[in-house]
Amino acid sequence: MRSLSKKQRISALAASAALVVAGVTAGTATAGPADEGSTAKAGAQAAPMSAAQKTQAIKKADSASAKAADAKALGLGSKEKLQVRDVIKNQDGATHVRYERTFDGMPVLGGDMVVHKSKSGEHTGVTKSTKADIKVSTKGVSKAEKPATPKAKGSKAPRQIVFALTGKPVLAWETVKGGTQKSGAPSELHVITDAKSGKKLFEFQGIHEADGTGASQYSGEVKLSTDGADGKFTLSDKSRGGSKTTNLENGESGDGKDFTDEDNKWGTGKPDDPQTAAVDAHYGAQQTWDFFKEEFKREGIAGDGKGAPSRVHYGDNYVNAFWDDSCFCMTYGDGEGNKKPLTSLDVAAHEMSHGVTSTTAKLVYAGESGGLNEATSDIFAAATEFHAPENKEDVADFHVGEEIDINGDGTPLRYMDKPSKDGNSLDEWSDKAGDVDVHYSSGIANHWFFLMSMGSGKSEKNGVEYDSPTSDGSTIEGIGITKAQQIWFKALTENMTANTDYKAAREATVKASNDLFGADSAETKAVEAAWTAVAVK
Template identity: 35%
Template sequence: MATTKGRMALSFLTAALAAGSLTARSPQESLRVNAAADRLLAERTQLGLDADHAFRLRDSHSDQLGQTHGHFQQTYKGVKVWGGDAITHTGKDGAELPLTNALHRNITINVMPSLSEGEALAAAQSDLAPKGPFAYAPTTELVVYPEMVEVTRPGKRALDQLNADDVTRQVLRHTLAYHVHTELENEADGIRHTDYLVNAHTGAILKKWNTLHTTAATGTGNSQYNGVVSLPTNYTGTTYELRDMTRGTGGTFGNNVVTNSAHAATTSTAAGTLYTDADNTWGDGANYVEGSSTTAANGETAAVDAMFGMVKSWDFYKSVFGRNGIDGAGTATYSRVHIGNSYDNAFWSDSCFCMTYGDGSSFTTLTALDVAGHEMSHGVCARTANLTYSGESGGLNESNSDIFGTMIEFYARGGSGATIGNTGGNWTIGEQLASTPLRYMYKPSLDGSSPDAWSSTVGSLDVHYSSGPMNRCFYFLSQGATTTGNTSTTYLPSGMTGIGNDKAAAIWFRALTTYLTSSSNYAAARTAAISSAKDLYGAGGAEEQAVWNAFHGINVGAAWSGGSTDTTAPTVSATESGTSGTITFSATASDNVGVSRVEFYVDGALKGTDTTSPYSMTFDSTTLTNGSHSLVAKAYDAAGNVGTSTTATFSVSNATSGAELILNGGFESGATSWTQTSGVIGTFTGQAAHTGSYDAWMCGYGSAHTDYIYQQIAIPSTATGTLTFWLHVDSAETTTTTAYDTLKVQVLNTSGTVLATLATYSNLNKGAGYTQKSLSLAAYKGQTVRLRFYAVEDSSLQTSFVVDDVSVK
C-alpha cells in the first residue's frame, strides 16, 4: 500500500568533502589552465555534452617535461557528476594535447532533490546505526550518480578466462544522490569511516563503502625500529619540541609535529599534546610496554619512528618528484601516537589532515616506516587522481599507498637526492609487525586472501585485497618476472625484465598525477601507465615494453608484441541505414598495421563491436526514442591506438501500425524518455511496482502539491491508438463523495497546450489495488502529441497515484 511520501525540495548542494588546497600556480600555468577550461566549454558538443554541463577546476600542475595538466570535475546543472572527470594536457610549446576523458553523457535528470540533506543523512545513519557520537560532523554533497553495469565485449571468453580489456562499463541510468561521508571514532563504535550514496528522491542506499584508509583490511599497522636516527626538533629556550621547522607550514601546528594522545579513546579527535624533551635525546629504541608512561624514553620511541616516517616520506616526494608535501602546497601535517590501549591500527584521515597510530596488541607499535609512507600516500592520492575507495579504483588507491610506502622504504634506506635506488628496502608490507607480513607485493596470494591477477570479480573484494594485482604488476615493472617460483606468472611464461625502482616509480607517479581519474579501473591504469612511459622515455622503448608486459603479467591487456612502436591511429568513418525496426551501423576502417576491432557508439553509449571487415552490426531501433541520434565509430589497432570517426547523424521513426509507441513504459530505465517533476519515477518502499522495480508515483505528500510525467509520441495516421496503463490509488481521505485530489490523463500539443482530458481519477478511486485502464487516442491519428499524467493534491490528507506499464499501440 502506498504511504505518505513526505518529500521536501530544499537546498540541493551542501558542503563537499575537503579536497585540499590548490598549489599556487605560475602565471604561465594559470594562462594554460584557463585556456584549457575555455576549450572544454567550447568543445562540449564534440564531447557529447550540452549546455547544462560545465567544469570545475579541481587541481593543476606543471611537470618536469614542461607540460601543464588541469584536473576538471564535470558538473550537470551545477551538480557534481560522480566519476565525471576530464584532464587537459598542454605541451611545453603550448600546444593542446589529447584529453583524458572520463566524462558522462546523456544525462537528462532533474537535479532538484525530493529529500533534504538532513533526510539523506538520516537514511545513512539508519543503516550505520551509530552507538556513539561522530568524530566530525557528517558531510553531504548532491551528485549525479551513474549506476553502472559491467559488460563483456561480444564474442569474448568465459568469465574465468577474461582479460581486463574484455570488459567495459556501461551506464544503466543516472540517479540524483547524496554522497554522505561519516567518521565514527568512539568507544562504542570503534573507528569506522563509512561513505554512502543515497537516492535523493527515495532515500534508498545505492552504495556504501568503508573509507578508513588503514594499513590493513583487518585494522592493523606496522611497527619498525629504525636504529639511531637524526630528528628535526625545535628548541624553545627551555625545552625541545618534536617539531620539524624545515618541512610544512600552516596546518594545525604550523609545522610537521608528533603529538602524544596518551591513551585517549580511539574516538578522540583531539590533536594531542606536542612531544617535548629536556635533553633532545628521544626514545630507548624498544617496543612500547603497554601501560607504561607515554612520555618516558620508552613512550617516546613511537614518536621517534613517527617523525622519522614523516621526514622520509616528505623528502621522498619533494626530492624525487618535486612535490611539496602531501597536498603539493606544503601544508603541514601531524602524527598522533599512543591512541587508545593496545590499538591494532594506523590510519590517515583527511578530516584532520593527520596520521594516527596505535600501540598494537597482535602487532608491535604501529609507527613503521612503510606504514607512514603508506598513510601519507593516501593523502597524496586524495589530492591528485582521488581514486574512489571502492571497487577496482579502491584497489588501485590502496595499491598506490603500498607502492609508495615501499618506495619510501627503499629511499630511506638506500637512496639519496633524487634517486630511490634498488637496495635497502623489501617487497613485503608490515613484515616487522609480526612473524609474517601483512601483504606480499611479489605474490599477493601468499597472504591467503589477495589475488595474483585481475579477474571479473576483483572489484567486489575488500580494497586491501583487490590491490594485490596492481602491487604485483608494479613488482614486475621494477624487478621483472622469473619463469618459476613466487616471482613467476603463467601469463609471462618466459618471464620479463624490469626497469628498476626509479623508472617504475616515475611512471606510476605520472600516471597517478596526470592520467588517472576518480573512477579509473585496472584497464584504465594500464592505459595511464603506457602514456606515462611514452611521455617520460619515448614510445616503443624498454620502459613502455615493460609496462605492457607487467600488466599482461596480471591479466590486464596484451603483452608487448614488438609492433607497438606504431603510433599511427586508424582512420574510420561511420554510416547508418534504416529508420525503423532493425537498422544497420557500418564502418570503414583502415590502419598502417591493421585494425583489431571497431566499436559503435550511439549518443555516446557503446552498442556493439565487430572484429571483422566489413565492420557492421544490426540494432533494434525501437530501443531509441523517435528523432535524431548520433553514431560514432572507434577503430583500434593492436598497439592500442584509437581512431574516432566524425559523428554521423541518423533519424529513428518507429511509427508503423501496431508498434509500441511508448518508450520505457515500465519505467525500468528510470526517467529515460519521460519528462517528470522531481522524484516521480523511481523505486519506492511504500508501494511496489506493478511489474519490475520502477513506477511513477505522483503526489502523496499530504500537502498542496502538483506532479506530472509526460512523453511525446507520433501516432500514425493508420493507427487505432489505444492507451493502456495500470493505476494504483491510495488515499487518507475518508469522503465517499468529494474528489479532493485528482489525476488527469491528458493529451497536449507539442507546445504544451492541453487538447483534451481523456480521464480523471481521484481519491474516490482508492483501495482497488492496481487496475488496468484503457483509453482511446483515435482522435489524434497522424499527430505528434504529448501524453501527460497530471496529478494535483490539496493541502490536507494525502492521495497517492501510482502509474506503471504504460503502453500505446
C-alpha cells in the same frame, strides 16, 4: 566495511615489466636494481614547483576565462562548472589541469577530469572519469526528501549530488555515516542513494586504515628535524612544511599535545617511553616527504608545501593506524597491550600516500579503483623504503608490514612478488576482482609493480629473496624500481581518475611510459608485458 575475522584484519593493512615475454628471453630473470637511475625524457617529468608557484598555477587555471575556455573546448553544457583541484607542470612546459565538476551547483561524483595542454596552451587531450554526458533532472525531487541523517558521531547531513562513477549519471544523495568501524577505527562511510527510488547505488569508506595486532618498533639511530632550543625542543619540522608529531595521550580526538625534550635526543627505542613511537612516526613523515619531493618534485603530500601532522598514542590498546583526509593527518595506535605501536616506515609511507591519491586521482575506495588506491600506497611504501637512507634494522624490500610482525611469526602482511602468499591477495586479475576486499585486490597492481621493478622468477635484493610467477608463463625482465615508480606516479597524477579500473590503469601507465620513454621503448613494452603477466589485457 564488512566484518573481518582476526586473520583477515591482520591481512588488511591499508593500503601496485618488463621488456619481453616468453620465447624472447629464456632462463631466470635478473633482479632489476632498485636504485637504478632513470633515462626518462626530462621534458616529460614533473617540474619542481614551490608552494608559491603551485598556488599561482592553480589560481591561473582557476580563473573564469581559463575555465570558460576549457569548458568550451570540452563541449560542456551551460549547467556544468569546473573547479580546479590540482595542476601538474612538466619540464617541457606542458600542463595537466585536474578538475572537479558540478552540475546545476551539485558536485558530480565521477565527473573529475584531467585536461592536458602543451606549453603554448593548446589542448592535447583529456582524461575523464566518465565519458557520459552529465544530464539529470531535479524535477519531482525535493530537498526535503533527503535521507535521514545518522546520529553517530562524525556523521554529516546528506548532500544532493550527481552520481557518475558507474553507468548513466543520476541524481543522488550522498550521506556520510560516522561512528566507529568494527576494527575500532573512526568511520566516514559515504553512502550513495538514488534520489528518486531511494535505492543504494554505491558506498565507500573515507578513512583509509591499517589493521593489525601490533609490533615493536626499532629503526636504529635516525636523524630528526625538530624545532626549539635547549630546554624545550619539539617534534616540529619547519623544513618540511611545518610537519609535526603530537601525543594524543590515549585520546581519540583533537590535535594532540606537543612532545618536548630538553636535549633534543628522543626516545629510548623501547615502547614504554612515549617518545619512541613519536620518533618512528616523525621519521616516517620525513622520509615520505623527502621521497615525493626528491623523486617527483612534489613539495608535501598535497603538493602545496604544507606538512601533514602525525598523531601517536591514539586510543587504548588500539591495533591500528589510519590516514584521515578530514584532518589531512596520520594517526597511530599503540597496538596490543599498548606495547607495539604501528609506526614502521612502510606503514607511515603507505598511509601518507593515501593523501597523495586523495589530492590527485582520488581513486574511490571501493571496487577495482579501491584496489588501485591500496596498491598505490603499497607501491610508494616500497619505493620510500628504497629511497630512504640505508637501514640495517629495516632493509628496503618488496614486502608490506614485515617489521611490525602482526602475524606473530615474522612474516610480512603482504608480498608484492607473489601476493597470494598472504592467503588472501590476488596474483592476477579476473572479472571478480571488483568484488574482492580492496586490500586483497591490490595484489594485482602490486604484482605488476614487482615484475616491472625486479622481473619474474627468482631474484634477490638486499639479502631478501623473491620468486615471482606470471599468469601466462611469460618471462619478465625488470627495469628497476626508479623507472617503475616514475611511470606509476605520472599515470596516477595525470591519467587516472576516480573510477579508474585495472584496464584503464593499463592504458594510463602505457600513456605515461610513452611520454617518459617513447612509444616503442623497452620500458613501454615492459609495461604491457607486465600487465599481460597479471592477466590485465
